[in-house]
Amino acid sequence: MAAKIDETDRRILRALRRDARLSNSKLAEEVNLSASPCWNRVRALEQKGVIEGYSALLSQKALGLPDTVIIEVTLERHDDETVERFGQALAALPEVVEAYLLTGEYDYLIKVAVAGTEGYEEFLRRKLYTIPGLRHSRSTFVLRCLKRMASVEP
Template sequence: MPNQHLDLMDRRILIELQANGRATNHEISERVGLSPSPCLRRIKALEKQGAIQRYVALVDPEVLGLSVSAFVRVRLSGQDDRHLAEFENAVAEFPEVMECYLMSGEADYQLRVLVSSLGNFEDFLRHKLTRISGVSQVTSSFALRPIVYRTALPIAS
């Protein structure tokens, strides 16, 4: 859904939902200055149009013992459609891969990988990532600590 289709009220609703996805329709309607029925209609329309993709709970990785965050750059031996699709299908199956981007520049892909230890990261590299056909180079960097981590998109209101 292109940005120009969102009016000010839609944007305000999205800001509220990003801040608290569990807020009730009544709470959202009060915060944005709209009565509950039209607010709910707008939320349903935003869901139907794909502006709202899904609702999730943000879980603290430290609580689950997932304290190692690595950024992994991957270069493939070939960049044809077959190699790209094979790599993308494989990494989509790895639960350790939190994000994967097709990149421009020196690396073909950038991944954010979350694991519980350096040993588990080594296992991930040796037994999963480097076994994907066509992977020719892997470079990893480890996050020491997060400085900025946002889940809410910057919506102009």
């Protein structure tokens, strides 16, 4: 069930979404609250699970992984053990930025960060293709990211 949030909570969430490093006093000023009620609202949003955490967005390019590849994966079997084991193995790979279990033609959609075609081949041969249960994969190199958000707009 979705948590009940009012317009003040939404203003807080939008401000934190733009800049999660805002001090409580700056946040309170931005959303027209005093510091204590603002702090209480942020803590309540965290406790309700509306705010799941805070993180830094890192530059793939600056870290030497400028290329993003989207991979669609089909598994050999769809029993619980194969699906679970494959998902856990994906989650352990540092190149995997996102991984989704899907309905439809493919079983998983994976977003990976690599350094060019050489880095991608290395990822495929030494990591992805060594995970038991993989039957087929199809890959697409991303030309340009048009939108990247860490969360939805509240």
